Amino acid sequence: MKTRKILKRLLQLHHKGEPSTLIRIKRLLKDLNSPENKISNLIQVVGTNSKHSLIASAREIFETAGYTCNVNISPSLRSFNERYYFSGKYISDEKLSDLLIEVEQVNNNKSISFHEIITVAWILHASRKKADISIVEAGALFRLDSSNVFQKNICSVVMPIGIDHLEFLKEGTIDEIVYEKCSHLLNGSKIFVSEQKNDVLEKIKKNIANNSSKKFILGEDYKYKKNNNGFIYEDKLGKINLPLPNLLGDFQLGTVSTAIAVARNLNQFKITDSHIKEAITKIRSEGRLQNITQGKLRKYVSESNQIIVDGAHNPLGFSVIKKYLETLDKERKIFLVLAMMSSKQHKACIQILKEKVHSITTLDIPNQTNFIKKEELSKIAQSCGVPSKTGDSIEDALKNIASENENAIILCIGSLYFAGEILNLN
Template sequence: MSAQGSDVILQRMMSLHPKIIDLTLDRVWRLLDALGHPERALPPVIHAAGTNGKGSTLAMIRAGYEGAGKSVHAYTSPHLARFHERIRVAGKLISEDALSAVLDECWTANGGESITYFEITTCAAFLAFARTPADVTLMETGLGGRLDATNVFEKPALTVITPISLDHQQFLGETLAEIAGEKAGILKRGVPCVVGPQPDEAMEVIEARAARLGAPLLAHGQHWHAWEERGRLVFQDETGLMDLPLPNLPGAHQIENAGAALAALRHLGLGEAAYEAAVTRAEWPARMQRLREGPLVEMAPDIELWLDGGHNPAAGEALAKHLATLPDRPTHLICGMLNTKDVTGYLRPLAARAQSLTAVSIPGEANTLPAEETAGIAASVGLSTGTAASVAEALAQIVAKAPAARVLICGSLYLAGHVLRENG
């Protein structure tokens, strides 16, 4: 089957519901019933929710399992370049033939009923996983947790809640407590939960729900700690101390994500090979990713080029902290964002670390914030700004005035995906 096969089916699936996001589990349960409940046939599930860091944390858990010789199913979203990235079957990205087959089966079983794109494609992932043996299934929520399409497991092996901050308020609630209530919806009776660093307001909600369900918590700052010391990662829990290399995923925030991954792997008894592999072998594109080849690099060979898909205030703070640790070099931003995001909150911490921001609109995205509006907001937080018609044009403008600068392309995973596709 041609590579076009799954693209055609996916495009058709976009028409099954008028909204991209419509949080409920009713449609998912209906389709899973029609499919014979493939979610019940999956290997043990580790289910992760959170505002920031859940993808990186699951990437490290996956690297740990694979370092211990285990096979892993993994479901993540959104994809960057191709939909296939969302579904990793026993360690490998799903093949085009397999993806087209499970999508087609879900389309037929759904019978034209109303269902969102994320819901029906999540069911397709369950089908693919149920038919291939593996040792564990890693499952990332799409949005929230309580009503997320992935929240269909009665007894996962473990749940994980990474740091919670304000994002997607139009769906999850206006306060940290409300958002935490949605994220904590993945907690299950008697199932342990690894909890990353949280604001007090969020932690109180998680602890209250865990107490009601009898779900043991393995919480940062209480049951485990992770920190950098002398260029190493030190992890400590009630079992003892581990001295490991720093995470290969850059950024100080990855220390805490690594801590959550190590807490999960240690609780599940994976062993020493898994712990080191978790921090040294994890791969997670568009999270402070250094671009070293491709057309963009070729047009600016003396530029230090980075790509990041973070898009909320907490991500902006994490990026600013990481930029502060890099060798001194003028830093310029190329930024495109969605109109649903807190652009001011994202850009404010970055203003102290960048010499300029060139705003772009995100190609092909209906909800892109126009470049002129992004530039206006950037100017309001103190950044020198300009606009460009494309990332390549923005880079050319920067190279003309600062040929040996550091350039960070940032603001959206959708922009990051576009850059990765265009840059090969």
């Protein structure tokens, strides 16, 4: 309860009309004696999609090999504490409260944003609670993101890039997005680039051409290939025959392969093939094509109904989901339960899946304010030619779909916040 009150107060913070800048957060870090400079073996992760899955995969590999990890993600899924992971544990409410209050007091009512102050809190605690590796996920973009305050790292990882967060952009083009995410990656370490669309990959290469870091490009410097027994990972160090990870969607193999490339090619650590094989089977990525096989929500559907939860919220993410849906049993109808934030590309996302789904039930996102109203979202779906109606709640939507089709695949999608609410309900 104390943490909630503090976060509610901090959410009121803003930078009083000032332009986007790193000046505020750098000033606060300096007032705290520059804790960012005390963090070693830093891995920075940028991109539009799959950052969380990459971090979960890399962390599992490193921890299986006996290394400790500090991790900062954004946004969180089920609990705010998920953003603060230190050496195998999420931070406690008590410790998080004390940490946020400490940073707030040092800031002393000076201009700062919510995202800046919570990032500083993680950096401060990470500087005190040392780990072998620190992994930081960039926010909406990177160039002016509060995660871009470090002077050195051991690598940057570029995950799939696509159109998103248009509210932060001037032009809203893929060129601008690639520039924001890749033009200011740190020099002199290593850069790993995961699966990208061909045109996007060329833009990334152009943006990092003058970066002195050694580059590792998926498809060029490391590869993977699925087979009957799992998949084969290959780089200059050799091949590894691996079991399939416990993750839905073949696209996850690209994410996992990038995590393997990072772990194998960082000379600071000794990662064996055995470590990787063991870790692969333990990787979990909540809210990413997560199959709900047990829990409270199962009572609203039949035994043969399948519930899948995914936080996809942009056209690139929906395109990945479309590819996954194409692998499913064509005899089973797919019903969409959709809820989205107001700033997203609603029509573009629905257009991608309209040929794959039988109908769409739209919902508001509980415990959020900046969501698109379910009535408006339903109208957009109908304008795309998809039968659509509004629902009263997640439970109501599941119950109604199950009563209509007891063999249906129910895909709940549209927002990480929505995915988190569903998982908390379950």
